[in-house]
Amino acid sequence: MSVENTNDLLALLGPAATAFVNKEHKLFIDGEWVSAVKGETLDVINPANGEVFARVPAGESIDIDRAVKAARRAFEQGAWAEMSPSARGKLLWRLGDLVEKNADELAQIEALDNGKPVNDARWGDVAFSHELLHYMAGWSTKINGETISLVSGAPFHAYTLRTPVGVCGQIVPWNFSLMMAVWKVAPALAAGCTIVLKPAEQTPLTALRLAELVEEAGFPAGVFNVVTGNGETAGAALAEHTDVDKIAFTGSTEVGRKILAAAGTNLKKVSLELGGKSPMIVYADADIDKAVSAIASGIFYNMGQTCTAGTRLYLHNDVADKVLEGLVSHARALKMGPGLDQETQIGPLVSAEQKQRVCDYIASGLAEGATLLTGGGSWGTSGYFVEPTILDNTHNDMRVVQEEIFGPVLCVIRFSEAEEENVVIQANNSIYGLAASIFTQDISRAHRVAKRLKAGTIGINTHHVIDPALPFGGFKQSGWGREMGWEAIELYTELRSVGVAL
Numbered sequence: 001m002s003v004e005n006t007n008d009l010l011a012l013l014g015p016a017a018t019a020f021v022n023k024e025h026k027l028f029i030d031g032e033w034v035s036a037v038k039g040e041t042l043d044v045i046n047p048a049n050g051e052v053f054a055r056v057p058a059g060e061s062i063d064i065d066r067a068v069k070a071a072r073r074a075f076e077q078g079a080w081a082e083m084s085p086s087a088r089g090k091l092l093w094r095l096g097d098l099v100e101k102n103a104d105e106l107a108q109i110e111a112l113d114n115g116k117p118v119n120d121a122r123w124g125d126v127a128f129s130h131e132l133l134h135y136m137a138g139w140s141t142k143i144n145g146e147t148i149s150l151v152s153g154a155p156f157h158a159y160t161l162r163t164p165v166g167v168c169g170q171i172v173p174w175n176f177s178l179m180m181a182v183w184k185v186a187p188a189l190a191a192g193c194t195i196v197l198k199p200a201e202q203t204p205l206t207a208l209r210l211a212e213l214v215e216e217a218g219f220p221a222g223v224f225n226v227v228t229g230n231g232e233t234a235g236a237a238l239a240e241h242t243d244v245d246k247i248a249f250t251g252s253t254e255v256g257r258k259i260l261a262a263a264g265t266n267l268k269k270v271s272l273e274l275g276g277k278s279p280m281i282v283y284a285d286a287d288i289d290k291a292v293s294a295i296a297s298g299i300f301y302n303m304g305q306t307c308t309a310g311t312r313l314y315l316h317n318d319v320a321d322k323v324l325e326g327l328v329s330h331a332r333a334l335k336m337g338p339g340l341d342q343e344t345q346i347g348p349l350v351s352a353e354q355k356q357r358v359c360d361y362i363a364s365g366l367a368e369g370a371t372l373l374t375g376g377g378s379w380g381t382s383g384y385f386v387e388p389t390i391l392d393n394t395h396n397d398m399r400v401v402q403e404e405i406f407g408p409v410l411c412v413i414r415f416s417e418a419e420e421e422n423v424v425i426q427a428n429n430s431i432y433g434l435a436a437s438i439f440t441q442d443i444s445r446a447h448r449v450a451k452r453l454k455a456g457t458i459g460i461n462t463h464h465v466i467d468p469a470l471p472f473g474g475f476k477q478s479g480w481g482r483e484m485g486w487e488a489i490e491l492y493t494e495l496r497s498v499g500v501a502l
């Protein structure tokens with residue numbers, strides 16, 4: 001199949017996804033589908049061939065303001081404000097069911113829009129999304145305060161009330177568009193908040209399809225609003241808005257800093273899930289076959305466009321050649337192609353800009369003295385493909401080892417027995433601290449090192465560790481706060497302390 005022909009590619013979409021993609025896309029504000037006030041649109045591009053296949057409204061600050069007003073009304077009064085926790089939980093469960101029922105369609109839309117392999121979208125992004133909605137539905141009825149014994153012994157009955165934080169702005173990236181939206185939407189709805197969601201300009205479609213499902217599930221108007229548009233306009237307006245109580249952001253550390261500054265307008269609550277440069281450490285006693293497959297998925301899953309991607313591989317000299325031999329043959333066997341092709345394992349990167357950025361990093365690594373073991377640059381005659389790439393003989397001072405590449409590029413750093421204690425210090429030598437992994441059969445070492453690694457998620461003999469019940473977030477410049485688990489409910493609630501004079 002030629003990836004140069006849009007018609008061939010679009011033929012791989014099922015009828016439901018085709019009908020959705022071809023419709024005239026609108027903003028979802030206050031339960032209605034509306035155009036952007038200024039009437040501007042953004043092109044949506046197929047990363048497998050660079051062609052425009054849809055347009056969405058380019059919302060701006062005036063559209064954000066309408067959405068925030070709707071979210072404020074829905075938060076303060078009416079059906080949502082008065083709804084019982086049980087009814088809220090049932091709506092959320094129903095939304096989970098609808099995501100599950102429409103999973104194939106959502107996966108196809110995501111694969112077309114983002115470029116990722118459709119099976120990864122189906123069994124990764126979409127499956128995780130409905131699991132998380134179902135999981136968070138359960139928390140709706142379990143959000144409690146406490147009774148507090150007062151130190152003074154004064155004749156008071158004192159307790160805390162845990163209540164929703166209010167109107168939430170949520171800004172999400174393009175790498176797992178639906179899933180990143182659901183990570184934020186599900187706990188916010190479970191807590192009783194209302195939402196204005198701004199998806200990434202590169203991948204706006206699944207957020208709009210999610211809004212249709214929110215409508216179908218029966219959420220009251222204004223509870224969930226979606227404004228598509230640019231980060232610098234719509235995103236910035238949402239982060240600055242003085243009637244937004246909380247802003248939740250996932251994306252680059254650079255934009256995270258801008259969100260933080262913008263949130264200063266009214267000192268809204270902020271949670272940030274930012275970049276990463278996650279280390280993977282392989283000791284001499286590791287189970288090599290298992291390590292190779294975990295490392296390969298650690299770096300190449302989603303073409304490396306994963307905030308937890310294992311990008312720095314610290315390899316004990318005794319096993320280095322064997323591990324690298326396994327990784328090189330694994331990388332070369334991965335089937336590249338358009339995401340919608342069922343056989344594809346490595347799709348294109350999301351955009352021409354991202355492809356250029358990743359190719360520039362590979363060139364910089366080679367210029368600084370790295371050895372190319374496999375891959376090395378772009379692939380195919382159209383689309384934004386980059387080959388799975390392994391750079392050997394890198395070291396901590398190189399840009400490729402310090403900066404987030406967000407592409408399928410693994411940097412290898414070998415260490416000797418004598419350097420073994422020092423390797424954890426090297427692994428921690430990063431401005432980031434999102435994830436890390438250790439490969440060893442020594443149970444004591446595994447736990448000892450897990451405690452020393454400065455990262456929010458640690459894998460032992462595995463890399464990507466992720467579950468709706470596990471708190472997820474970063475140390476250092478990888479972010480603020482923890483999403484998922486009970487901790488996500490904490491992000492979307494405020495405590496009131498109440499004292500009753502007896």
Ligand code: NAP
Pocket residue numbers: 171172173174175198199200201202229230231232234235236237239250251252253255256258259273274275276306307354357404405406
């Ligand atoms: P980004 O600019 O951080 O985008 C993330 C989200 O923030 C998008 O919705 C974006 O809108 C919005 N945004 C951009 N500027 C904004 C602003 N001034 N105020 C409010 N919102 C704003 O990420 P990117 O440009 O797509 O990717 C750049 C790099 O960020 C990647 O190469 C990667 O290193 C990193 N990244 C990390 C993650 C992660 O999960 N940690 C995810 C994506 C990217 P637009 O889409 O319109 O820009």
Ligand code: MG
Pocket residue numbers: 231
């Ligand atoms: Mg951007």
